[in-house]
Amino acid sequence: MSTYPAPGQPLRRPPEIEAIPFGDSALMLKLATADAREREAGSRRLREILLDVRPHGLTDVVAGVDSLLVEFDCLTVSHGQLAQLISLAVAGSGLEPGGQERATELFIIPMVVSAAYSPDLPDVAEELGISPEAVLRIMEDSELSINLLASAMAPMMGTVRFPAQVSRCKEPRTNVASGSVMVAGTSAIIQPFPGPTGWKVIGRTPLTVCDIREEPATSYRPADRVRFQIIPASDWQRLEGQFLRPAAGIAPDSARTGKAG
Incomplete structure (x- = not known):
């Protein structure tokens, strides 16, 4: 399929992509921009392009918050060859900041707070120098974006409007219940299935994510x-x-009055 522009249209200038060798059979990709939102959006779009085009030798794409780890068969393609193939794919697909992205969905996630479901809430409040009630108000007032799907398809979200970074647990828990809402730094994540974690648990949702x-x-x-x-x-x-499921028809400003499930 041709990727040439129509007559009279200017050539698009693809964004610069840093491609850093990561061992013998992987590249770490990141958009060369200081704008965090552009890096995150560009990383998501780049992942879609690579999974669609599937450059020769590609074996896996692992998403980060604002980067991608691209794994490949080093017997069929080199670091430099794959980096060139990726640049060609990007040039033909439109990755530049401000490019068209798919419409996003809004999710309203109910959360129960209790001594059993929120064991780390007092510690988070003390660390931030605010009350537990203030921590929860910030959680409700923050509209978060899902940056990536972590282990077991856990939605990793940022940015919670905390006044400072939240540290991880000094000793990770070996088993945290599914549905646990957890925070670290200024990010939040939900535990899809029971398992270990070092994130701090401040609530639990009754929904299955x-x-x-x-x-x-x-x-x-x-x-x-x-x-x-x-x-x-x-x-x-x-x-x-x-x-x-998505909160169909609920605008962001009215999210707090929406219904989940």
């Missing part, structure tokens, strides 16, 4: 938006186990 019986197993994707909503424990039974 990842279900292998669904197609696809998650209804969210990178760049989708998230608002948390504190709900009373009495609502847990009504919502427990429902699959997380």
